[in-house]
Amino acid sequence: MSGRGGRGGRGGRGGAAGRGKAAPPGMPFGDDPTLVAHSQPSETYPSSYKPPVAPILTDREERSVACFVAFRQAYHDTPFYTHRHFSVESASASDPVLRLYGQSQINARYGIKNRATMDPFLAVPMYSHKFVDESRTLPELKGARPYVKDLFPEELWATLDGKDAGGPKGGFPSKAKEKKGTKRKSLADRGENDLFVDYDDDDDDEFGLHKRLRNETDEQRKARIEGAGKEGETEDVEGGEELEDEEEELSQEDDDYEDDEDGGDYDAEAYFDGGDDDDFGDDEGVGESAMDF
Amino acid sequence: MLVTKNAAELCVLLVNELYGQLPSRLMATLISKGRLTVPHLAHHTSLNHRQVRHGIVVLVQQSLVFTFTDQDSAVTYYEANVDGAYNLIRTGKILDMIDTKFGRPAKLLVHDVLLLGHAEIAEVVRRYKGERTSQKKPGDVDPCRNHVNGDGALSPFTDSEEPDPAGEAYNVLAQLIGLGFLESVSTMTYQSPQDFKSTVEQDVLKDFPNGVRGSKQASEYDTRLRERMREIRAERTSLKRELEMKIEFEPSAKRRKLLNGGASNGLTLTSGGYWLRDQEGHTVIRLNYEKCLVELRNQKLAEQVEDLIGDTTAHVYRAVLSALSRKISGCQADPSTMTDDELMGVRVKTGEVYEHLNPSVDVSAGIGTASEDEIDIRRAEKIRRYPPETKGSSLRATLEEGDELMASDDEDYDHSAETGNGSAVNGSRESKADVVNGDVSPRSYRLRWMRQHLLILAESKQGFVRHCGSDEWTVDFSPLLQHLRYLELDTMIEETFGRQGLRLTRILREKGKIDDKTLPTMALMRKPDVHVKMAEMEMAGFLDVQEVPRDNNRAANRTIFFWFFDEERTLKRTLDNTYKSMVRCLQRLEVERRKKRNVLSVTERKDVKGMEEEKLRGDVYNEYIQFLELEKKLLGQVSRLDDLVAIFRDF
Structure with missing residues (x-):
């Protein structure tokens, strides 16, 4: 509470360095001669700082920490865990808690795992690699465990099956256009509710809903295989146009930073390996599309 | 939900610590940017859609995001579940609690x-x-089964x-x-x-x-x-x-x-x-984290009783709380969804408490005996129907107390415990001599002693238990936790500003806003001392000052300065500082990991993991043990800070 610049230039100016002097007149306690105000800023960090030492952990605390560590270990052993992976610059920095400004700097901190960034000296298979866990940058979802698809948004279903095609719509069970076709077909054929309405419908008991959902995904999977053959010929009903427009708009927006959506004419990655993720080994699945950036 | 920067950082670190880097990056973006779709997330994180979707799957699987699908456009929005992310820190505590309880x-x-x-x-x-x-x-070592369960929970497995x-x-x-x-x-x-x-x-x-x-x-x-x-x-x-x-x-x-x-x-x-x-x-x-939180709150309160009153009483209190918490679903129930029963406040019978009492506890310990004429039975057995806040109806309350008192006196000789239904045993002091002679069944003997412990709890200044009806007990959680909150805050202020600072804040809390001229006399302190302390505490954000000018000039010597203690704001600040400390602990852990990365990379090898002691060279093993000690200390500190957060925010 130095008087300097406090209240409209009322006294307290020009104190010599370090010398304490009486509080500026006009302050509520200014009439007290024993009170000194320092015009010099005080040391921000006291020279004789003795941090208090924490008492040792009690039994319960020790047990709960052990549980936490065990849980962490157990989760890190599951295929869902993604390892820490930083870019070369940030990994070699002395302080892991870097000061970062802006999203781009934060993003630049993380490493990209692809063929361009691999270390040519360590990438050659060696005997000791047998003992080192591969570091994952992408959770291995496929087949890791049964999923309850009902609880996931539809755009993640293909991802769960390990069939994520990349691109903004790659997570849908089938391509968006065909899916719409299927949806209408199933509506006409089986007389069931609309897929989207169904999705949020909670009135059924868990079991029934679940069962039907499984039927639905099977149906869609079948439909996708069918649809793959006769690509392009999708029927147009006026309800669909609205959706179509919206998707157009979305993909326009996406095009700015994601250009493999149409996945056709010029696809640099596909040039060499056909763009197929599976033939490239599991742990490098990220690399392919990460090279876009 | 709005969170402070420190809280957001903490959540991200926690997700990173447990679930890995990819989900934590998405979490960070979701917290800072609000609800987003997959393309937007991809844009902000410079990840591709495929990666984003994989990360989101992990987050959805762990209930760390809320999802919302727009039914017309089939666009799904994701929103960070900040509370869920914070709860990760309690994983260890919850697992330990379940272990001891079940x-x-x-x-x-x-x-x-x-x-x-x-x-x-x-x-x-x-x-x-x-x-x-x-x-x-044989030889299959699972780390989660390594720790020793010390609380006597019976393991059903024998060989x-x-x-x-x-x-x-x-x-x-x-x-x-x-x-x-x-x-x-x-x-x-x-x-x-x-x-x-x-x-x-x-x-x-x-x-x-x-x-x-x-x-x-x-x-x-x-x-x-x-x-x-x-x-x-x-x-x-x-x-x-x-x-x-x-x-x-x-x-x-x-x-x-x-x-x-x-x-x-x-x-x-x-x-x-x-x-x-x-x-x-x-x-x-x-x-269900909410329910687990109730259980953790019970633990905390029982610890408090153990500190203040005694071990045996704490056991009885544990029984009360576990009987009560069967009827409580969350610490901070939403009044709009509460049933009538919950709005009335939950209460338990003495018999129910007895059911929950661990049979191995010797209830006759930890309590003294007083001769009959030294006890004012009317005060000891006084029934308080209303929680301490509602003092408006005090007249009616006293009237009913009188009635109830008479009624419970009448019941004194109704030893229904002997008939076996276990309700309504009112501890009558007269019969205590007989009890020792052993001509009463052990159950009623134990019940009577347990009841004495309950009465001690009801008499305590903090009001751990309220005797709310004949043979009915309840706990008023909100005043009790308010007390706990003050206790923690007081400890903190005393640690930082010394006893005098504590005295000043307590005066202010009691009296509200006080003019700085009257404060020194009230605190019995010298004026300059008071001013220095107050200024110090104001800068730390614990106190604040309000200026009320006496005339239009707003001259400083014609202005009254009122000091006050804003509890809500202080709690918020303290909470935020606590988050910050937790963040620093976790960051420190990261630094230590980096320092020891040579050792850790060896211990993570498949052939070493699980049998570090045999496989590692002596000095490397020692370094590894040192690191484990350090990690334990840091995580222990984080979990202690979490106790503080729980008291200030969740309980």
């Missing part, structure tokens, strides 16, 4: 459920079975019998779901609270095609909304209630409760377990 199998099951995020009951059981069978192989793991798992799951520690998941649980509320509101609004006009319609709308909320809540907990009923009517239920649920060895399915296996195998469950 025994090892329950802990393993909860561990599995936590690992899976949400899962079908059948899958949890399958995993459990797999673990159990693989565990039998002589061959248990059926699946049956056991169903039994334990039925118990955990019935008590609310696990909850069923539906698509609705993935709606964020705001979305949920607005959907219900819109749903109700459909009944009012012309909109809500006038006070009459508004009140009708309110009641309908509340009803709808209650219905939905009932729907959500239908599985729990079903199992609760089954547990209640289980013939061996009482025995099992007393043995902390460890006595069912899976050879026979309880009706709950049976039902669960046959009917609900596809129900999806996850951990």
Whole structure:
């Protein structure tokens, strides 16, 4: 509470360095001669700082920490865990808690795992690699465990099956256009509710809903295989146009930073390996599309 | 939900610590940017869509995001579940709590459920079975089973019998779901609270095609909304209630409760377990953090009693709390969805408390005896019908107290404990001499002593228990926790500013706003001392000053300065500082990991993991042990800070 610049230039100016002097007149306690105000800023960090030492952990605390560590270990052993992976610059920095400004700097901190960034000296298979866990940058979802698809948004279903095609719509069970076709077909054929309405419908008991959902995904999977053959010929009903427009708009927006959506004419990655993720080994699945950036 | 920078950082670090880098990056973006779609997330994180979707799957699996799908455009928005992310820090505490309360199998099951995020009951059981069978192989070391369970929870497994793991798992799951520690998941649980509320509101609004006009319609709308909320809540907990009923009517239920649920060895399915296996195998469950929080609160309060009163009384208090918490679903219940029963406040009978008391506790310990004429029985047995806040109806309360007192005096000779139904044993001091001679059954003997402990608790200044009716007890959580909050805050102020600072803040808290001229006389301190302390505390943000000018000039010497202590703001600041400290602990852990990365990379090798001691060279092993010690200290500190957060925010 130095008087300097406090209240409209009322006294307290020009104190010599370090010398304490009486509080500026006009302050509520200014009439007290024993009170000194320092015009010099005080040391921000006291020279004789003795941090208090924490008492040792009690039994319960020790047990709960052990549980936490065990849980962490157990989760890190599951295929869902993604390892820490930083870019070369940030990994070699002395302080892991870097000061970062802006999203781009934060993003630049993380490493990209692809063929361009691999270390040519360590990438050659060696005997000791047998003992080192591969570091994952992408959770291995496929087949890791049964999923309850009902609880996931539809755009993640293909991802769960390990069939994520990349691109903004790659997570849908089938391509968006065909899916719409299927949806209408199933509506006409089986007389069931609309897929989207169904999705949020909670009135059924868990079991029934679940069962039907499984039927639905099977149906869609079948439909996708069918649809793959006769690509392009999708029927147009006026309800669909609205959706179509919206998707157009979305993909326009996406095009700015994601250009493999149409996945056709010029696809640099596909040039060499056909763009197929599976033939490239599991742990490098990220690399392919990460090279876009 | 709005969070401070430190809280956001903490959540991200926690997700990174447990679930890995990819989800934590998405979490960071979701917290800072609000609700986003996959393309937007990809844009902000410079990841591609495929990576984003994989990360999101992990987050959805662990219930760390809320999802919302727009039904017209089929666009899905994701929103960070900040509370869920914060709760990760309590993983260890919750697992330990489950272990001490329900025994090892329950802990393993909860561990599995936590690992899976949400899962079908059948899958949890399958995993459990797999673990159990693989565990039998010698040399299979599972780190989560390494720690010693010290609280005497009975393990049902002895080498002589061959248990059926699946049956056991169903039994334990039925118990955990019935008590609310696990909850069923539906698509609705993935709606964020705001979305949920607005959907219900819109749903109700459909009944009012012309909109809500006038006070009459508004009140009708309110009641309908509340009803709808209650219905939905009932729907959500239908599985729990079903199992609760089954547990209640289980013939061996009482025995099992007393043995902390460890006595069912899976050879026979309880009706709950049976039902669960046959009917609900596809129900999806996850951990209910709210209920776990209630249990952690009980632990905290019992520790408090142990410190202030004594060990045996703490055991009795534990019994009271565990009897009470069967009827409490969350620490901070939302009044709009509360049932009438909950609004009235939950209460327990003495008999119920007795059911929950660990039979090995010697209740006659830790309490002195006073001769009969030294005790004012009217005061000791006084019944307080109303919680301490509602002092308005004091006249009526005193009248009724008188009546009740008479009534309970009449009951004195009604030793119903001997008839076995266990209710209404009013400890009469006269008969205590006989008790020692042993001509009363052990149950009523124990009951009477337990009752004395309850009376001690009711008499305590903090009001741990309220004697709210004849043979009925309740706990007023909010004043009690307010007391706890002040206790923590006082400790903190005393540590930082010394005794004088504490004295000043307590005066201010008691009196409200005080002029700085009267404060020194009130605090019996010298004026300059007071001013220096106040300025110090103001800069730290604990106190604030309000200026009231006496005239238009606003001259400083014509202005009155009122000091005050803003509790709410202080709590917020303290909370934020606590988050910051936790963040620093976790960052420190990261620094230490980096320092020791050579050692750690060796210990993570597949051939070394699990048998570090044999495989590692002496000095490397020592370094590794040092690191483990350090990690334990840092995580211990984080969990202590979390205790503070729990008291200030969650309990």
